Amino acid sequence: MSLKGKRALVTGASRGIGAAIAKALATEGADVAITYEKSAEAAEAVVAAVKASGVRAVAIQADSADVRAVQASVEKTVAELGGLDILVNNAGILRLSTVRDISLEDIDALLNVNVRAVIVASKTAIPHLGKGGRIINIGSFFADKVPGGAGLPVYALTKSALTAFSQGLARELGASDITVNVVQPGSIDTDMNPAHGPFGEVLRSITALGRYGKVEDIANIVTFLADEKAQYITGAAITVDGGANA
Numbered sequence: 001m002s003l004k005g006k007r008a009l010v011t012g013a014s015r016g017i018g019a020a021i022a023k024a025l026a027t028e029g030a031d032v033a034i035t036y037e038k039s040a041e042a043a044e045a046v047v048a049a050v051k052a053s054g055v056r057a058v059a060i061q062a063d064s065a066d067v068r069a070v071q072a073s074v075e076k077t078v079a080e081l082g083g084l085d086i087l088v089n090n091a092g093i094l095r096l097s098t099v100r101d102i103s104l105e106d107i108d109a110l111l112n113v114n115v116r117a118v119i120v121a122s123k124t125a126i127p128h129l130g131k132g133g134r135i136i137n138i139g140s141f142f143a144d145k146v147p148g149g150a151g152l153p154v155y156a157l158t159k160s161a162l163t164a165f166s167q168g169l170a171r172e173l174g175a176s177d178i179t180v181n182v183v184q185p186g187s188i189d190t191d192m193n194p195a196h197g198p199f200g201e202v203l204r205s206i207t208a209l210g211r212y213g214k215v216e217d218i219a220n221i222v223t224f225l226a227d228e229k230a231q232y233i234t235g236a237a238i239t240v241d242g243g244a245n246a
């Protein structure tokens with residue numbers, strides 16, 4: 001229970017990687033708020049699973065594309081849990097398209113959800129984070145390399161933006177003893193990237209381990225970064241991709 005008494009906000013945690021992060025933080029004793037866009041029922045199920053660990057939990061509907069909703073989700077977390085120690089910016093969307101064909105609507109959605117919301121949530125959280133505070137951003141192994149021609153340039157851009165943002169913010173907050181890191185998942189079996197979906201075979205073939213990862217593979221690293229044991233890690237990008245970029 002190394003996170004006992006800590007208060008966490010995990011964005012986009014009704015399903016997939018975010019749900020696993022919320023449950024893993026709760027297993028270590030943290031109280032957890034989660035956001036979601038549409039899946040109210042799934043979010044309530046995550047809240048119930050989190051509460052089963054004996055901690056407090058709350059689900060907040062907040063579209064990451066909506067600046068006011070993002071700000072309000074941070075403030076509501078602080079009000080409900082009595083403060084904030086750990087912010088995990090996980091909510092993200094994938095819109096596959098070539099640059100030639102991508103619509104302005106898709107460009108805006110990718111930038112607003114994957115990048116602007118991370119900046120706004122962090123900005124809103126900073127005044128609440130004390131010594132030992134944590135900001136953990138969920139990037140992607142596509143931040144480093146963009147294999148294949150499956151319409152990834154703009155999505156990859158949003159994820160590589162998180163690396164520079166995390167490094168710069170780590171410098172800004174270092175004197176306050178707050179760490180900022182980015183975890184870069186490889187292919188993790190979720191609704192966004194199902195292991196048996198259309199890209200499953202090719203994405204599996206580029207890993208060194210020959211398999212997709214599980215949501216827990218990412219949740220374990222996030223939990224470690226949130227722990228005091230990771231106090232000297234900041235400004236880092238930790239890639240968890242089964243060797244896909246090796």
Ligand code: NDP
Pocket residue numbers: 011012013014015016017018035036037038039040042062063064065090091092093094113138139140141184185186187188189190191192193
């Ligand atoms: P999923 O699509 O499986 O789940 C996405 C989650 O984010 C859901 O809880 C969803 O809520 C929420 N969400 C989506 N859009 C919004 C929004 N506009 N506002 C608020 N919440 C939103 O994704 P994953 O779990 O696979 O991905 C999680 C993160 O990991 C993302 O940032 C993704 O880019 C990144 N990633 C994933 C990889 C993978 O292989 N799976 C690889 C590399 C990075 P709701 O249920 O309400 O829609």
